[in-house]
Amino acid sequence: MKDYYYFLGIPQNASAEDIKKAYRKLSLKYHPDKNENDDYFSDRFKEVKEAYETLTNPERKRLYDQNLGSQQRNVKSILPPKIKNFSASKIRAQKDEEITIYWNTYDADLVKIVPLGLEKPNGERKIRIKEFDSQGKFQILLHATNTVLHKTVVQGITITELTGHEAGAEEGNPNLNNPANASQAQKKETTSTRLVSLIIFLALAAVLIWLLFN
DSSP: OOOHHHHHTOOTTOOHHHHHHHHHHHHHHHOGGGTTTOHHHHHHHHHHHHHHHHHTSHHHHHHHHHHHHHHHHHHSOOSOOEEEEEEESOSEEOTTOEEEEEEEEESOSEEEEETTEEEOSEEEEEEEOOOOOTTSEEEEEEEEEETTTTEEEEEEEEEEEOOHHHHHHHHHOGGGGOHHHHHHHHHHHHHHHHHHHHHHHHHHHHHHHHHHTO
16 A cells, blocks of 8 residues: 655645645656656656645545554554665766665665655665765765654765866776775785785795704
């Protein structure tokens, strides 16, 4: 069963005015004409329109609330929400460069990514950052909420802006843009250094033993 309150980003005790305000805001944000008829925004627009039409009709809303309440009692988790993973394909990027955001949550029935909006508990999204702040940063926040417990956990990702010069330098060293790769490369370098040191030590020891017995 679809959660229309989730689509509109409002609590279940929201007033009729709150429902209208949420619909006006989201319908403008997701309208296909403003998003180059992107399928993602078209689907979100249909969802918020469907939610609005149901929740503003008193009889349909009454029946919907009854069915939703029954489902929530049977389905919703009573465990605190958790964020297993929230990451980005790049943490350093230029304006309008494509970045993929990944997330995975547990026991959360309301998931919101700022500034993207409401999302599914698990998934991925491709984004392009149009503007960074004055310090060359762009922050993305994941809010995972369990509405039964009224508990929310938050995790953030900070994307740092790359200048043209820095971008060229990173093309020659892709490890700079991926912390995992950089760490792995550093570990390999440390291991290689230790191996060379051990070989030199053994060679010196062998020479010293030869001198002592000859």
